[in-house]
Amino acid sequence: MQVLGSFAIILSIFSVHSTVYFQEQFLDGDAWKTRWLDSKHKADYGEWKLTAGNFYGDAEKDKGLQTSQDARFYAASARFEPFSNEGKTLVIQFTVKHEQKIDCGGGYVKVFPSTLDQADMHGDSQYYIMFGPDICGYSTKKVHVIFNYKGKNHLIKKEVKCKDDELTHLYTLILNPNQTYEVKIDNEKVESGTLEEDWDFLPAKTIKDPEAKKPDDWDDRPKMDDAEDAKPEDWDVAENIPDPDAKKPDDWDEDMDGEWEPPVITNPEYKGEWKPKQIDNPNYKGAWIHPEIDNPEYAADSTIYKFDDISVLGLDLWQVKSGTIFDNFLVSDDVKEAEKFGAETWGVTKEPEKKMKQEEDDKKRKEEDEKNKEQATEAEEEGEEEEGEDEGEEEETPEEGTEEEEAPGKDEL
Numbered sequence: 302m303q304v305l306g307s308f309a310i311i312l313s314i315f316s317v318h319s320t321v322y323f324q325e326q327f328l329d330g331d332a333w334k335t336r337w338l339d340s341k342h343k344a345d346y347g348e349w350k351l352t353a354g355n356f357y358g359d360a361e362k363d364k365g366l367q368t369s370q371d372a373r374f375y376a377a378s379a380r381f382e383p384f385s386n387e388g389k390t391l392v393i394q395f396t397v398k399h400e401q402k403i404d405c406g407g408g409y410v411k412v413f414p415s416t417l418d419q420a421d422m423h424g425d426s427q428y429y430i431m432f433g434p435d436i437c438g439y440s441t442k443k444v445h446v447i448f449n450y451k452g453k454n455h456l457i458k459k460e461v462k463c464k465d466d467e468l469t470h471l472y473t474l475i476l477n478p479n480q481t482y483e484v485k486i487d488n489e490k491v492e493s494g495t496l497e498e499d500w501d502f503l504p505a506k507t508i509k510d511p512e513a514k515k516p517d518d519w520d521d522r523p524k525m526d527d528a529e530d531a532k533p534e535d536w537d538v539a540e541n542i543p544d545p546d547a548k549k550p551d552d553w554d555e556d557m558d559g560e561w562e563p564p565v566i567t568n569p570e571y572k573g574e575w576k577p578k579q580i581d582n583p584n585y586k587g588a589w590i591h592p593e594i595d596n597p598e599y600a601a602d603s604t605i606y607k608f609d610d611i612s613v614l615g616l617d618l619w620q621v622k623s624g625t626i627f628d629n630f631l632v633s634d635d636v637k638e639a640e641k642f643g644a645e646t647w648g649v650t651k652e653p654e655k656k657m658k659q660e661e662d663d664k665k666r667k668e669e670d671e672k673n674k675e676q677a678t679e680a681e682e683e684g685e686e687e688e689g690e691d692e693g694e695e696e697e698t699p700e701e702g703t704e705e706e707e708a709p710g711k712d713e714l
Contacts (some may be wrong), residue, residue: 323381323614327351327364328647329626339618340376342423347373347623352399354400354528354626359652363469365396365628368406368620378615381632383415385609390475392639393432394631396647398469401624408463408618408625409433409445412632415612421613423532427452432474434463444484444491446474448500450605455500461492469654471629471647475636480606487651488643496605502642503602507593511624515591520584521622530577537575654689 327333341348347370357363367373397408412430413422431447431454444461447454461484464470473485483493497503515521547563554559555561616627629646633639 317318319633319638321631321633321635321638322382322384322611323379323630323632324642325379326362327366328361328449333366333469337377337379338419340374340378340420340422342421343374345373347375347620349375349377350627354398354624356400356654356661358469358653358655358657362646363626363628363650364566365398365626365655366616367626371623372621374424374619376615376617378413378417378419378613378617379630380415380419380613383610383612384661385607386476386478386611386634387604387607387609388478389634390478390636391606391608392473392631392633392636393407393430393476394471394473394629394633394643395433395627396469396471396640397434398467398626398628399436399465399624400467400626401622402467403436403465403620403625404622405437406618406620406622406625407433407435408529408627409435410630411615411617412608412611413613413615414608414610416610417613417615419613419615422617424617426617428454428475428615429611430474434471435471436463436465444472444486446482446484447557448502450500450502454504457500458501459494460632468658469626469628469647469651471643473639473643475639476606478606480603482624486649488640502605503600504598506598506599509591510594513592515589519589520582520586521588522582523585524579525582526577527580528577532575532577538570538572540571541565627641671693 321661325333325336331351337349339349347368352367353360353363353365354367393410393412395410399406399408409431410433411428412432413426413428417426417428427449429449431445433445434443435445436442442463442465444463445455449455451606463472464486464627471485471487473483473488473704475483475485477483480496481493482496482499484491509665536585542565543563544566549561549563553561611632614630614632629642631639631642633642
């Protein structure tokens with residue numbers, strides 16, 4: 302019994318063991334530059350800066366990498382020890398804050414193999430996974446979940462909505478060895494399913510039987526014309542008729558205007574095209590369904606989820622208006638660890654950040670109101686001054702008249 306008890310303890314310890322492959326919170330100032338490498342593929346990539354932004358929950362804990370230049374591509378990555386997620390859960394998590402009211406730009410991360418040349422990372426560099434929010438105008442506000450399978454990138458077939466406000470949000474992707482996945486935002490599930498159903502990694506399991514065709518005598522009409530229904534004899538009348546109330550104008554000149562014809566109006570007796578009434582088709586067999594057969598090109602693959610050489614996490618994106626802050630990166634094999642990390646970072650600072658944001662908004666609103674009042678007062682004062690000047694000009698008129706009246710006095714001399 303003691304042996305069995307010891308074995309149970311060991312098994313318990315092993316089962317709760319988790320691995321954090323990569324974690325980044327930017328808590329050591331500019332030291333992040335020793336861990337993250339900027340790509341040199343383009344000469345004009347946008348510059349990153351370390352900041353908590355204009356509003357935050359904690360001035361130090363909320364510092365992250367922020368895009369700082371408008372209309373730029375950005376490309377930076379961090380490397381960690383290579384690993385395979387074979388037989389294990391893979392969790393990718395990070396926070397994003399679009400405090401600039403983003404109009405068009407990416408907020409996603411990419412996971413690369415160790416073979417990536419970080420100094421040459423660019424949009425066409427082959428990656429394993431692309432995950433995170435992407436916003437552009439009103440039509441694109443989604444979470445990308447893209448997996449590379451046999452050298453080809455596959456987009457999720459579902460529409461996963463992202464957050465589009467200015468606050469920090471936590472994005473989590475969970476990939477399980479049983480080929481299921483889950484997407485969470487702010488530690489709440491927003492989508493889940495299976496890899497095979499929600500992506501087109503594999504050919505369809507079944508296809509329409511190319512040898513099958515609908516029988517010639519298959520009647521798929523639920524209704525049919527009533528053969529005993531006959532068109533009424535008075536049905537066929539003209540759709541339009543001359544207006545019986547119209548009269549030729551008195552000044553109508555046939556030599557000049559031609560022969561007069563009354564205008565045409567819709568015939569009130571017109572009933573439209575006649576069609577026999579419909580009755581149930583006694584020979585109806587239902588809609589014909591094309592038989593399917595097993596697709597000879599389909600082959601099950603239980604390793605779609607597996608990536609053998611995970612080693613780099615990168616930010617490779619475009620932004621029209623800069624200001625997005627990335628923080629609290631985590632790559633792990635434990636969902637509970639990710640939830641805990643999210644609660645200890647984003648979970649602690651989200652409410653203070655929201656409060657500070659509200660205070661900033663109230664302050665700006667108050668300043669804007671005061672500014673509008675000042676402008677209204679200035680406009681009113683200017684209006685009064687102009688009115689006073691107009692009155693002054695009117696008072697000068699009699700003085701000119703007085704001088705004209707004094708003129709005859711000079712003549713008397």
